[in-house]
Amino acid sequence: MTAPLDPRKGQPAAAATLAQVRKPLAHDSAQKHVTGTAAYVDDVVEPVGMLHVAPGWARNAVRGKILNLDLDKARAVDGVVAVLTAADVPGINDCSPALGDDPVFADGEIQFFGQVVFAVVAETRDAARRAARLAAVEIEPITAIISPEDAVAADTTVLPDYQFRRGSPETGMTAADHILSGVMHIGGQEHFYLEGQAAFAVPQEDGGMFVHSSTQHPTEVQHTVAKVLGVPDALVTTEVRRMGGGFGGKESQANQWAAIAAIAAAHTGRPCKLRLDRDDDMIMTGKRHDFRVEWQVGHDGEGRIRAVELDFLARCGYSADLSLGVNDRTMFHADSSYFYPDAAIRSRRLKTDTVSNTAFRGFGGPQGMLAAERLIDAIAISTGKDPLEVRKINFYDAERNFTPYGMPVEEHHVLHDLIAQLEKSSGYWDRRERVRAFNAASPVLKKGLALTPVKFGISFTLKHLNQAGALVHLYTDGSIQLNHGGTEMGQGLYQKVAQVVADEFGVGLDRIRITATNTSKVPNTGPTAASSGTDLNAMAAKRAAEAIKARLIGFLSTEHQVPEDQIHFASNKVFAGEKVLTLAEVAKAAHMARIQMSHAGFYATPGITWERESATGRPFLYFAYGGACAEVTIDTMTGEMTVDRVDILHDVGHSINPAIDIGQIEGGFVQGMGWLTTEELWWDDAGRLRTHAPSTYKIPTASDIPPDFRVALYEGNGNPQDTIYRSKAVGEPPVMLANAVFCAINDAVASLKPGMIPELNAPATPEAIMKAVRGMRRAKAPQSHEPVQA
Amino acid sequence: MRETIRFLKGGEVIELSDVRPTETVLDYLRLRCRLTGTKEGCGEGDCGACTVALGRLVNGRMVYRPINSCIQLLGMIDGAELVTVEDLAADGRLHPVQQAMVDLHGSQCGFCTPGFIMTLFTLYHAEGEEKSRKTVCDWLAGNLCRCTGYRPIVDAALNACFEAAGDAFAWRANETRDKLRAIMDSRDIYINRDGFFASPATVDGLASLYAANPDATLVAGATDVGLWVTKHLADLPKIIWLGRIAGLDRVEESPAGVLMGATATYADSEAAMAGLSPALGELWRRIGSKQVRASGTIGGNIANGSPIGDTPPALIALGATLELQSKDNERTLPLEDFFLEYGKQDRKPDEFVTGVFVPRPDANQIFRCFKISKRFDQDISSVMGAFRFTVVSGTITDARIAYGGMAGTPMRAKGAETALIGAVLDNPASWGTAMKALVSDFKPLTDMRASSEYRMETARALLAKALMEASGSDPAGLNVLDHREAADDRAA
Structure with missing residues (x-):
């Protein structure tokens, strides 16, 4: 009997013994959080030659045509290397998640209070921030539509109306004994993630870009950066180890800052970092509707x-x-x-x-x-x-x-x-x-x-987002590296997935190395959103681990002449009939026998059919x-x-x-x-x-x-x-x-x-x-x- | 004169001569030292992610207070021990507050965590704090967390912070004391770099320096000036820090009242204010946060006429007087006369505030103050009302009423004050004229904190409450916070 290589077909390998799953374990980074050693984008050791970027905007404009943009004073500030506008975008001036309607830099028109018009690149963050305030933006104001009521009156929408209708509410109302009605206003909400939006981009060979981003959606940041630079997706890598909170605010809204950092890095040939200060962050990024x-x-x-x-x-x-x-x-x-x-x-x-x-x-x-x-x-x-x-x-x-x-x-x-x-x-x-x-x-x-x-x-x-990938490597010393497409924003996703993978191999969490989410390891992911992080990524990681385990079981079964159903991974041991081995011993032996110990797992949510x-x-x-x-x-x-x-x-x-x-x-x-x-x-x-x-x-x-x-x-x-x-x-x-x-x-x-x-x-x-x-x-x-x- | 600042960090004396006037402690840590454990969350001292602890000798004892490093100027830590999150775990072992936060799941995204750890560290070292949820919440009011909902952090604090301090800082307290004594002196500090950072040691020294540099910025706690630096990117090339001037931080209690020196912090004066009136003590507790109260001074708040001031209305209602000084002159004036209009004060170019005297209400006087804000802790009032009624045989013979949030400056309600004379506490009908008079006393604005209509309505409600309490109504039946506290006490 041979082990099933794809656990989705045929019988999966033996069910794991649950030793980590269901335990109230601390967050994987808890020790690093409390000692201040958990690194966020702004804490990553800066490469030599790092430049800093600050966005510039018209501080009093709400909506209007840009008549004149005078950036000379900003350019003249000591330490300023470049001031970039829409004209400096090498690719497409857009950072929207889908519809092409979010310019990275305002082009000809300011559409809302806080829209980015330009960016200052300077030797220090302080110089960039100061220079960003020195631009003169001349505007021909257009009457702004601010409230929902204004927009109803003007009949302006960003997307078509939509409705669900069941039965006949008109008839139902008539049949009802009592009818009540009213109007309610429900306010929006600022995310107030404690770590503001941040990204830094490091130029690579052949026009490529490596981007550290505080994003819930590394794949979309990758696509956006490729789009604004005019390079193939394959030349861009996005990495995110952790965010200091996301709450949805870094699902699509992280794109722009990564895009600007990348444009600046491509323009100067130097690493460029952009970290929004709190006011800019709250003014420039979207909120709950x-x-x-x-x-x-x-x-x-x-x-x-x-x-x-x-x-x-x-x-x-x-x-x-x-x-x-x-x-x-x-x-x-x-x-x-x-x-x-x-x-x-x-x-x-x-x-x-x-x-x-x-x-x-x-x-x-x-x-x-x-x-x-x-x-x-x-x-x-x-x-x-x-x-x-x-x-x-x-x-x-x-x-x-x-x-x-x-x-x-x-x-x-x-x-x-x-x-x-x-x-x-x-x-x-x-x-x-x-x-x-x-x-x-x-x-x-x-x-x-x-x-x-x-x-x-x-x-x-949106059906296609219900998919996830994971990449698991077992090394010959028995240590395991775990990567998946989900991002860690504090919700404990990394730990939950690690618990699942640890149990699959029957090891303690100390054997698992959780790595930063990286688009070159797991491509084409959806955002970590919709509460789905664990549902999707833990399943993908489990499948990756199961596949590796299945190969090991097949190998051990042949090697030790033990039926597959008598091979178990538990308590930091591998039990093959009477034989008790460590995972390291198994991994080493499997490697010598030329068994693949890496697997990319994949999961797509079944049963959803929404049209x-x-x-x-x-x-x-x-x-x-x-x-x-x-x-x-x-x-x-x-x-x-x-x-x-x-x-x-x-x-x-x-x-x-x-x-x-x-x-x-x-x-x-x-x-x-x-x-x-x-x-x-x-x-x-x-x-x-x-x-x-x-x-x-x-x-x-x-x-x-x-x-x-x-x-x-x-x-x-x-x-x-x-x-x-x-x-x-x-x-x-x-x-x-x-x-x-x-x-x-x-x-x-x-x-x-x-x-x-x-x-x-x-x-x-x-x-x-x-x-x-x-x-x-x-x-x-x-x-x-x-x-x-x- | 000294041309350096000196402080302790990790047991070592650090002496710096290259201190730019407005360099912040946070920038020093993150950019110069590459110590990235301390985070910037808001750059205005409102979120606490940048909290570090400053240890100073107070009456010979080490006292650790939390401060917002984002708005504290580097020069201001002269003579202190600077403790950051990197300093807590020793020999591979977590500090008790760190361990409690891990054990009780007190971190999620972790970005606010170092700030919480440092505030908890200062609570861990605080003496005489009652072990209660209320105490913990008060200490944590300046630290925002968006992930956990605080419950596990409060539990961690209750678990770890109320035992006798037994960490490395406690063990080496004597050594630290000696090292701090060795770097403290009474020399003037003057560091000339892209402008100057100066810290005179005497009032006379200040007077001369300020007379020679009337364009300098006087800094006491920097809880406001810090924002000019981080938010407005103000160019402030001449900084005179008042924090080392001998005697200027005095808080003197007497039967007549309390004299607060200009550099006495909110923390320094909290007990004395509570002694004048429990309502005043509660108001003090709700000013900013532990971090803000550890740095912010009443003198500074008054002197720069910050519209962000919840204490002036209370002090005005109590009849406080302000003491000002310059090289050649000293004067005293009623506090309300100091505030001329929004952003403008009665202060001459080289003049500085030396103190505020707050008279103690006498036996015939009833004092109440109420702060209304969107959030109870660490918020600025939309309306702040303060009332001092002099009552003889149940009749009001004199009233001082002052409001914040009702005009461009803290202001007395003169019409209502006059209308109240002769009002009878037992007869609410006799309060009516005063309630009506408020409408002509003020024309409040609408802004992000409240609308004009709400402000006026609330101003009247507060006057009514003050009168109801003065006539004997139980505060726990009138105020949600008093009600909650009473319920907590019953539950305990």
Whole structure:
């Protein structure tokens, strides 16, 4: 019998003994993080002759024709080597992910506040930054379109409108006993990765370029650099060891900085580094999309939804970037966990003269789900029912289990079971009574409570991105080098994949050398995004390891005359029948026998069939579930708010690393909470973003997390899909656990006038809360329970 | 005179003569020393990724404080021990705070981690801190993490930072003390390189130097000037650092009040302010972060008229006076008179602030202050209200009310003050005229922190709150932070 060389065909090699997988191991770089030895792009030892690049822009222009660009003063600064503009791009002046609409350097026109017009290359970063401020850019201003409302009025979009439609919402509304409607504004969010965008490019032979980049998408950086330099992809290598945070902000938006560094390096023949300072970073790079949501829901008087109409009006910015996928995902999640018998979910991708909005953890999903929770809260308030009751009667179940885009919700029992467990463990109903009693006795401070679900679709909705590669080498000393196409941005991907590979070879993690992600080792990858990093890359790495192992088993079987099924890799040993060997001994012997000990593994997610044109098929391999219960206190005189307690129960299937998964859940929740509470992007009347540093843009600090914070993993039967060790993706879903905080604030405001629906917008800053409170106080009487036509 | 600065790093004395006036500690570490463990996250002292520890002798004891190296000028670390993340692990063993962060999964992307480690290191060495979540959150307010959600970091701090210090720094504390004593002196420092960095040792020395160089930039804590350097790329060729002037950092408490020298930091004066009024102590705690309070000074904040000032309204309401000096003159004026208009102060070219005197409220006076911001910690107020009511037999006989965020400068609400005289605490109806008067006292602006409408509404709410508290309402029923704290206490 010969060992199967391709484990995807025939019987794979013996299942691994799990010794590392499922353990709460520390992040692979934890020791380096705490000692300051983990290197980020700006920390890599600089080659001799390194130059520094700073982007230049027109500091007051929002939109306009460039009449004159005077760079003489910048060129005259001591230490300046070159000043580059669109005319200096050797290839194509574009760094967009797909549609060719993102110029590296503005050419003839400035399209948004902060658009890069030129770049200064200098001997020091300080000189480059100083010179970049000395350019004179003369502009003929054009009236800028800033808000979604402006864009609707002007009817400008970056991409065509799109909709999901099931049944007849018009008929459904007519048949409903009650109709409610409203408008909600949902703010965007700055990524605020602690490490700003950075790249450095080192010229190579034959016009090639080696690029260190802080990117979630090394392949796209490679393509972009090749495109702007006008060289084949094969001449460009991108490497990323780690990022100091990404959160989607380095998925497409890392391209431009790598491109500029590479153009500068090609122009000067010297290594060039570009690291954005914080203000430039926040002004020049895209954010989470902000939305105006127009909603209408018809229900049956018991609170059961009959029909839904949702219009998502997204501010996309000046170009398409990733707005197609983001807005599609908003639509895919506009149901949250609720069954809509008849529904129209419409999306407009509005073009505004602002920075191009982009991927951000959740990728449009959070906005869709928040809108759904607004429908539920509105129904609960107007019927006088508890919001949790209304949530539960609208959950998907065995009969009502198709989403508006036609995908079955197979694990509806997980949703029910998880929420039931959380309802109990959080003491929801007791606390509901206590909140009510508190509010009755407290004229100024009001409490709110909410328990909200998460159901998040896992897979890229752009089908071709659901693939991954890995490259595993076993060396003759028994050490293993592991490379894959996924990038490490803090989420613990490298460690999880290493745990899988270690178990495959039955060794400790000390035998595995995790190497930087590099496009010359694993080509043609997708971005590390959509929560899919582990699902895809661990599977590819496992297949690579299995293939090597299969060859070793075949070799050992022949060599020691032992049946293949009696050969095992475990406990740092290789057991071949009676024989006990070390992996090093096996590797050495296999090498002498001329056995290949390197393999490129590949994985493509099975079972996804989404066809966007016809809006049919299955976009997601599975859903990840979760639930959160939040209790807040608001001050109805100032709008200040504290989150008092949060209980979370989250479904990660069978966890590969529970410590890392808990970290993702807590971190995602707090990031979502920031989005919905303190993080406010503010543009002035001219369209200039004025919140572009942590002094004005406030992400949560340690004291903002609930003093009582209880987080647990849901213990279920694991992922019904055949994912890596039956785990589930965890990167994005927890962001939406924070909807509970927003709904709890809404609940607190609603307590001021029973029956009346607050007009609370996100983020619920003190001012937004006060605005909602004021609205409640000024209204004469609760809204009618009678049908209201929008 | 000395033409060098001297500090300790890794047990060695480092003496530098080539210090440019505005070179930052972060640039020194990363660019000159190629010590890249310390990170730049924001360049404005708001994220804490660049946190390093400065050890100084305070009353003969080693005290480590966290500072934002991105906005600290290199010359300002003269006489201190500089500790960076590279210095903590010894003989291949992690420092206890490092080990706790690894064990409790306190890092994800790791970029903010060195800054957290250094803040935790200073907490580890702090004495007399109560072991509580509140203490830890207060220490960590200046360190932003975008990955973890803080819970594991708070746990690591609770696990590692409240035992008696037993690290290498504690073992060699005596040695460090001796080395610091050896490099501290009372000579003026003057380093002439692309301009000058000067650090006079006496007030007279300062007066002469400033009189000769009225275009020089006076620096106390550099929490604002640092931003001029890193953000505005300001060319500041003449820097006079006040941090070594003997006696200028005094904090003197007396029955009459508290005198804060111009270079007393927020940290130095925190206890004295809490002694004047618990509300003032809480306000102090919410100024910036540990890092900012360790460097920032009240004198500096007032002197450069920074609009980023949450303390002036409180000090004005308390009737504080400002002391100014120049080579040939000294004068005192009410603090509110110093702020002329946005960005403009009543300070002559060669004049400098030497101190602020804050009168202690007397037995008849009730003081309250409230800071409203988008985020509770390390944020600048959208509205800041401070109130001192003099009450005789339940009737207000005098009121001093000052607001921040309602005008281009901190400003008194004169109309409301007048309208309150004669108001009765037990009769909210008698407060109405004052509440209305606020509308004509101020015309607040709309900006990224708040709208004009919200500011006005909140200003009135704060006056109402102050009166409600003065009339005996429980703060825990009126303020979410007091409520949360009361709930925490009940749970504990």
